[in-house]
Amino acid sequence: MTSRRNFLLGIAKGMGGLVLPAFFRTSEGQYLLQTLATKEDVTTNEDFWATIRQAYIISSTLLDLNNGGLSPQAKVVQDALERHTRLSNEAPSYYMWRVLIKGRERVREKLAELAGCAKEEIAINRNATEALGMVILGLDLAPGDEVVVCKYDYPTTKHAWLQRERRDGIVLKWVDLDLPNTDEDALANAYIDAFTKRTKVVFITHMLNWSGQILPVRKIAQVARDRGIQVVVDGAQTFAQIQFSIPDLACDYFGTSLHKWLGAPYGTGMLYVKRDKIASLHSLFGHPASEETKISKFEHLGTRSFAVEQAIGQAIHFHEMIGMERKEKRLRYLSHYWVERVKDLPNIKIHTPMQAGLSCALVLVDVKGKSNSEIHSFLDRKKFIHTTTTDIGALKGIRISPNVHTSTNDLDRLVQAFKEFCK
């Protein structure tokens, strides 16, 4: 142990002259870089993930298991945000609109690389609600046109669709799902069966925030495409949590937040519009006519912080350092870790299918006979474990979502809490 430490300290000193963020000049940071270089499977390597944890400033007392709500930013991201904000404040209109603005195209390119699409298809904005609102409110739809939506979609997107129904007389066809469900064909058919000759759009949530269930977007989208139905995907919970490329989903539009699984600053989001759909989608706030066919038409949002946008770049670097495949495997391992230890306790019901491909970091657990507030307040007040609750249709319980900074020791604390609660 000592010799490994000395060895790594030696490397750290040797690399001290390089422009590395402070953390990566520490022995822990060097260990991390070394392990990453070996390409070994680190899914269960707690030493490795302990060093990742050091890249964050997370609470040492409160255990945050609601990373599906919002994720913390790594220190390198917080540092970048602070640097760019300070610079902006030296002469805001100069440094934001003449200097930082130059970095926007590089951020767009990096996001497009992550998404597996062209940079001309990516607009940077403030969150999934804005990205998807841009699509929902911007599509050309006439009274009587049908849109297939789901009872388990996220509230802000449902509100936007309901507003269109009230204002424009479109008809919403609500899909109900039998959840949890491991039958992808049955899930896809629930949507496909709702298609009629009048269906113009299908809206699909890639991963349900309520339970973490992943829906078979591609299966639904392929049928929709064949029938000339446009496909909008809510990827707020999947982007940077699980590995996929947006074009592989066969959708026309995709919206996500970047402050969840990418760990970018709060108030960052992204909209994908398939190249051939840009011209026909209206932008929410208007745009110059010369931008009709350009993705930039969706970025006329007025003044917002370019410091925040620039720090997305650091979040991407950090995410890429861990690697999507490693991250997804670890997140799924963490979910399995606690579920395996809790699932057979008295009255426990897991509402999330645990098969790979059907879920990842978000899992919904219930204790039969107990209200959400009883379970939640026990975890929150007695155990200082932060979670969130779900209560919609067939899904009721506590949603648990660890992240790359969560250790198995943390999850032992959760397991212990459930053991006490279920006694």
Ligand SMILES: Cc1ncc(COP(=O)(O)O)c(C=O)c1O
């Ligand atoms: C599935 C889903 N869609 C949309 C959103 C909205 O995200 P935001 O509040 O960042 O706009 C969330 C947030 O939790 C979500 O889980």
